[in-house]
Amino acid sequence: MTVSRVQVGGADPYDVVIGTGVLGELAGMIGDRARTVAVVHAEGLPEIARPVCGALEAAGYAVHALPVPDGEAAKEVGVLAGLWSRFAELGMTRTDAVVGVGGGATTDLAGFAAASWLRGVKAVLVPTTLLGMVDAAVGGKTGINIPEGKNLVGAFHPPAGVLCDLTTLMTMPREDYISGLAEVIKAGFIADPTILELVEDDPAGAAAPDGPHTRELVERAIQVKADVVSADLREAGLREILNYGHTLAHAIEKAEDYRFRHGHAVAIGMIYAAELARRAGRLSPEIVARHRAVIASVGLPTSYGIDAWPGLRKTMTIDKKSRGATLRFVVLDGIAEPGRLEGPDEDLLAAAYQEVAR
Numbered sequence: 292m293t294v295s296r297v298q299v300g301g302a303d304p305y306d307v308v309i310g311t312g313v314l315g316e317l318a319g320m321i322g323d324r325a326r327t328v329a330v331v332h333a334e335g336l337p338e339i340a341r342p343v344c345g346a347l348e349a350a351g352y353a354v355h356a357l358p359v360p361d362g363e364a365a366k367e368v369g370v371l372a373g374l375w376s377r378f379a380e381l382g383m384t385r386t387d388a389v390v391g392v393g394g395g396a397t398t399d400l401a402g403f404a405a406a407s408w409l410r411g412v413k414a415v416l417v418p419t420t421l422l423g424m425v426d427a428a429v430g431g432k433t434g435i436n437i438p439e440g441k442n443l444v445g446a447f448h449p450p451a452g453v454l455c456d457l458t459t460l461m462t463m464p465r466e467d468y469i470s471g472l473a474e475v476i477k478a479g480f481i482a483d484p485t486i487l488e489l490v491e492d493d494p495a496g497a498a499a500p501d502g503p504h505t506r507e508l509v510e511r512a513i514q515v516k517a518d519v520v521s522a523d524l525r526e527a528g529l530r531e532i533l534n535y536g537h538t539l540a541h542a543i544e545k546a547e548d549y550r551f552r553h554g555h556a557v558a559i560g561m562i563y564a565a566e567l568a569r570r571a572g573r574l575s576p577e578i579v580a581r582h583r584a585v586i587a588s589v590g591l592p593t594s595y596g597i598d599a600w601p602g603l604r605k606t607m608t609i610d611k612k613s614r615g616a617t618l619r620f621v622v623l624d625g626i627a628e629p630g631r632l633e634g635p636d637e638d639l640l641a642a643a644y645q646e647v648a649r
């Protein structure tokens with residue numbers, strides 16, 4: 292299989308490499324100044340972490356595998372503190388490096404551990420889920436959750452490189468793969484309508500890691516993300532579009548104590564944002580219906596509990612896009628026409644929620 296690459300621009304450009312057998316590029320991304328490399332990996336993925344460690348050992352680094360809890364349980368301050376202690380024991384200095392291997396939760400944690408250790412050491416990310424490849428590992432947003440909210444503690448710390456081995460997708464739990472499709476579909480709505488057409492033409496194919504368009508969907512979604520973060524790493528403006536659907540999604544995740552898949556929450560959140568835009572007179576009913584259809588077609592959820600609204604509304608107040616008391620949403624004025632809805636009134640917020648409530 293051929294290897295393709297997407298370049299991410301900015302102060303320190305880096306490559307996202309997509310294909311199979313991509314580990315040959317790992318040592319080049321780490322560079323020759325590092326002596327010790329900490330491989331932070333999801334504890335359930337030793338078979339995937341082993342060749343990563345092997346490639347680094349073969350290149351002459353002192354390699355230490357540091358397993359962390361699977362999934363969202365990794366994004367906790369106690370787990371992060373445990374990594375800091377291990378980095379200290381290993382004597383990691385500013386020229387050493389962290390490699391993150393796993394889904395988005397693992398790479399968010401590993402990236403933040405790298406960002407915070409000695410105020411910043413090199414990170415290379417090896418995402419092993421669809422969501423990790425198309426979104427989490429690219430763009431330098433790193434962080435952890437706290438009981439008060441999702442990703443409330445973190446840093447912008449772009450990786451030195453990202454390696455996406457598409458064969459790792461084959462062992463993914465189906466529901467986690469479907470969850471990743473929500474971020475792929477998000478990229479379609481905010482920037483690349485071809486993604487939507489590929490999913491709509493063959494939803495079953497899109498929902499299978501060995502589907503006919505997997506590689507194209509991955510590459511297109513990565514390109515969307517790369518284009519945005521290259522122009523606006525620190526979310527001064529444009530980058531907010533990548534947060535489409537996330538205002539409600541993060542509130543749902545918190546309400547579920549982070550046991551609800553991120554992409555599932557984003558799917559509901561995108562429909563909510565579309566309903567907000569329709570009620571604000573900015574989006575046509577046809578495009579709202581298109582949201583519902585494409586999201587449901589791959590098995591993603593379209594609704595959430597009717598009684599949850601008061602709690603979700605309260606949590607949304609500390610969304611990172613809020614400015615003071617003003618809630619701000621990413622909405623669409625059309626396909627690939629993202630805009631902002633600032634300070635919508637409470638009746639509008641609640642009425643739009645009724646459209647996703649069950």
Ligand SMILES: NC(=O)c1ccc[n+]([C@@H]2O[C@H](COP(=O)([O-])OP(=O)(O)OC[C@H]3O[C@@H](n4cnc5c(N)ncnc54)[C@H](O)[C@@H]3O)[C@@H](O)[C@H]2O)c1
Binds near residue numbers: 366
């Ligand atoms: N930093 C960002 O820009 C960004 C973007 C989007 C999402 N995220 C974050 O990403 C996280 C979600 O990531 P996710 O969907 O990858 O979930 P995840 O990291 O929780 O992984 C899901 C499950 O799949 C397992 N797994 C991973 N790879 C596997 C493989 N190849 N084979 C078998 N099992 C495998 C994991 O161990 C875990 O149990 C959330 O915390 C979300 O906030 C971050």
Ligand SMILES: O=C(O)C(=O)C[C@@H](O)[C@H](O)[C@H](O)COP(=O)(O)O
Binds near residue numbers: 430442474526531533
């Ligand atoms: O990269 C971004 O910017 C995003 O918003 C991508 C999102 O898919 C991702 O879930 C991100 O972690 C959300 O960021 P947050 O700043 O709202 O926590």
Ligand SMILES: [Zn+2]
Binds near residue numbers: 474537553557
């Ligand atoms: Zn997301």
